[in-house]
Amino acid sequence: MKGKVIKYHQKNINTDLIIPAKYLVKKELDFLANHCMEDLDPDFADKVKTKNYSILVVDSNFGCGSSREQAPLAIKASGINYVIAPSFARIFFRNSINIGLQIIEFSNINEIETGDVLEIDVNSGEIYNSTTSKHYKIKKQPKFLQEIISDGGLVKFAKKKLI
């Protein structure tokens, strides 16, 4: 997968910043996407669309706070395919796995900037920053989670393996 980065170098970006509660009255994905991250950057949704950003890079403990699944849903619906952060808050992490939003734990976010083009191969566990020509190794998810991810999320996993 190849994509362009949009980066916010901020720790503890919480679920209220990702999607404020006032928008949780509706579950339509386009609606959620339009308001995604707006209290952090009012132009986020527009930027992602017009500049074709598909990789969100953020600092540690991303997604802390509420259990609202609307947070990863809004990010995914906005056009982001991968989120890269040194660490993710627990419920955000499992929600992302469950809905099929790819998340990558990676600590060298200092070496990635907005506009960089990354090539990501989660199967081989590699990231190549083609803007800076640097290669990185990333930690693979545990086998149990890889199965859910490769099935495309928990619904498909549950239908295939559990019913």
Add this chain to the structure above:
Amino acid sequence: MGLTITEKILRDHCQNKGATAGDFILVDVDKCLANDITAPIAIEVFEQVIRGTRKGVFDPEKIILIPDHFTPNKDVASAAQCKILRDFAIKHNITNYFEVGRGGIEHCLIPEQGLVTTGDVFIGADSHTCTYGALGAFATGVGSTDLGVALTLGKCWLKIPESIKFRFFGNLREWVSGKDLILYTIGKIGVDGASYKAMEFSGEVISRLSMANRFTICNMAVEAGAKNGIIAPDDVTSSYLDSIGATQGKSYQSDYDAEYVETIEINCEKIEPQVALPHSPANTKPISEVNDMNLEIDQVVIGSCTNGNIEDLRITAKILKNKKVQHNLRCIIIPGTQETYLKAIKEGIIQILVKAGAIISTPTCGPCLGGHMGILGEGERALSTTNRNFKGRMGHISSEIYLSSPAIAAFSAIKGYISSPILI
């Protein structure tokens, strides 16, 4: 090597009888919960999972649905969300659906109704589900997809967490409550200080705390990133369960040689009432320091799943009795449940609060998450007994939220600025 209480409960609820911290398991859930924000998506997921199968809900008596966040319906869109819950509850014979007027804030209501007990595995599509760890249960917040799958399978995937042991010792100073202990702890370890881990609260101070204070402590474990907070059941737990007529479950205790990633000793003699400053629950300071900052406030909120218990209302009334809320400050008080509301009426608490100039709200999460019933305007400052003071959470992005116990909130409501009770 022995096991922690968390490991024991989870091991007994899965197929892998040798499972310990770090292992992924499919856990059998005793109860699962969703609210008006998380259930509509969970119900969609449920429909997707059962499509083409003969499956239905796994057990209608083990599912709890509570419309509490944007209720009483704040607008047409939230009315539509609540209708999804109501229709689902009727269709699937969900007995534990609590209509507005017969329920309250989920994490106050569920223990009160005896819907969770010692040794249970409880998952809820709400981050503050960790509250019930106070009863010696494993309780954790999950998302809507997890919940949707659990609605039909009665199972959830989990990684058994490692545990951090917190041992509180010494004597509590005057006005120090469970809220102050948990704010102090989060201030000490940070908002990701217990990420993915179990916070096991123990020590002589915890043993002496009432259930209301224990619920408050476990409620905020998620604010340190924890998977669950837990307190081993003891006599206080049993008396509480007896008093509400709830069934006693299996009483698990950590082994003396259980493995912890860390043990943190906290000397309570030194802890003052705490205030968390904007915009993080970990940004805590002792009240004496905050008092000197002369922070004028526009609104006080007393209630929420963190501090909506009758004990919280009693202390609030004790402080506000024959006093007046500062004239240009709004003091919003929210009993956690209808039963708590009724108790407060019977005990004369509501009369004291209304006479003091406070407004009493129906049980709702309302202002805590910026839903309704007390939204902050531009540049306004609130002192609240809720659990999160993230930027803009209660309203305008420029507004500020400070977190404290009900006692500090009530004192400050009289003074009009965040103030120490010692100076009243």
